[in-house]
Amino acid sequence: GSPVVVFDNGSCYSKLGFAGADTPQSSIVTVHGKTKHGGVILGVNHPSCFVGGDALVRRGLLKLSYPVQRGKIVHWDYMETLWEYCSLKELQVNPSEHFVLLTESSDNPLSNREIMTEIMFEKMNVPGVYVANQAALNLFAAGRKTGVGVDCGAGITQSYCLRDDFTLGNTGCTSIISSEIPNHLISLLNQTGYLVRPYYDMDMVQDIIKTRCYVAESLKEETSKGESEISQIYSLPDGQTITLKNEQFLCPEALFLPELIKDCTNMLSVPDVVHQTIQQCDETLHNTLYANVVVGGGLSTFPGFETRLQKELTEKHPASNINVVGVENKLHSAWTGGSILASHSSFDNMVLTESTYKECGNSYIHEKFGHSVPPRTPKSARN
Incomplete structure (x- = not known):
């Protein structure tokens, strides 16, 4: 039959492709752009609506929205448009001819899972869907x-x-x-005298995070090093330069010491x-x-x-x-895990089919994909 389509929709990038492949066929920024004059979204071909890179290059003309925030889908109409675009334009497939594997975060609300499934069946007309946990897919x-x-x-x-x-x-x-790491780097750079703007300079911030930052094995030892040992020159597109020092390791250090960031x-x-x-x-x-x-x-x-x-x-x-x-x-480990899972011989039996969905309704979704969604653990409960 037709290969399973695997969608891993992250807060920053959406990865998509076919089950059995080692890497996703495409990776696009999870962003939706709508014309500022308030035009109605009529579909992926309508000029008032853009997604991914097409939206970013027109950011001055569009109101940008990020449909996935902190691991959860928060703008369903925009997410539906992005799924349609990924299917029709990026993968060039008819969704009604393919099973779909979607990913979700460990604290995705049950109601979100129901809406995801509803859109797949009732708007995109897929014959079957499976929802998998992103963290678990790393094991696969x-x-x-x-x-x-x-x-x-x-x-x-x-x-x-x-x-x-x-x-x-x-x-x-x-x-x-x-989710706080980019703004943390902006704050660190501003403290050293550089004027970095959260919206306009975000491409530079993301590039520094990707290419210059690292995790110190020991914060105390790394902090004690001289500037000559850790300083790096970062060149800007206009020819100016930034000298990066402790920011390179203090930025990701917040992943291990959240208290470095206010609030x-x-x-x-x-x-x-x-x-x-x-x-x-x-x-x-x-x-x-x-x-x-x-x-x-x-x-x-x-x-x-x-x-x-x-x-x-x-x-x-x-x-x-x-x-x-x-x-x-x-960068696409959850997608790869989904590709492996969806190409397994038993996957057809794991999928929730359209006929079963119509017969059993939402209650069966959680039986099929797992009952419980783990709550976020408060810091007071740490051992």
Whole structure:
């Protein structure tokens, strides 16, 4: 039959392609643009509506909206337009001829899952749909059936536990600290005397994050180094330069010390997210889970990320043999896991078909895709 279409819609990028491929066929910015005069959106071909890069290059003429924020879909009409565009333009397929795998965050509300499914069946007319957890898909991408999948994306950091391919009940945890990283870098640069604007200079900010920032193994040791050891020159498009110093490691340091950012004191760090997730599982499984921590997602690409995470998890649970590994191609690791899952011989039996959906309704959605959605863990509950 027709290959399964895999959509991984992140807060920053949407990855899309066909099951069985190693990498997504396309990756577009998860952004929707609408003409400022308030024209009605009539469809993906209407000139008042643009998505992805087509919207960004017209940002001066459009009102931009980001339909996925902090891991959750918040603008459904815009998300529907983006799904249509991805199917018809990027993949050039008729959605009614393909099963679809969608991804969701560990704290995606049940109501959101219902709306996702409703749009797929009633607006895009797909014959079947499956919704998979993004963090768990990192485990599939790494070829593992048991462990803790960790997805450190642009909008949310999340984790989820699996044992032999089955979710371990209500075992997941999230933090939105990763969504604060760009503004944290802007604040650090402004403190050193550079004028960096949150909207107009965001391309530069994202590039510095991707190309110059790194995670220190020890904040104390890194801070004690001389400027000559860590300084780097960053060239701007107009020929001017910025000298980057401590900002390079203080920016991603917030993933491990959220209190570095004002108003983020109560957010969980990445090690806390992993630790809390494992602590929700039966104690007899802790050693196995700590030995299989698999990380992916865009913000896990910082040099030194796995080393630091392993160090902090070892401090939290010294009795276990901690093993943190990174997925190959972290930028689209959840998509790759979805591609592997959707190409499995049993996937057809996992899919919720249109006929079953019409017969059983929303209640069956959660039976098919899993009952429980893990709550965000407050900092007061840390161990």
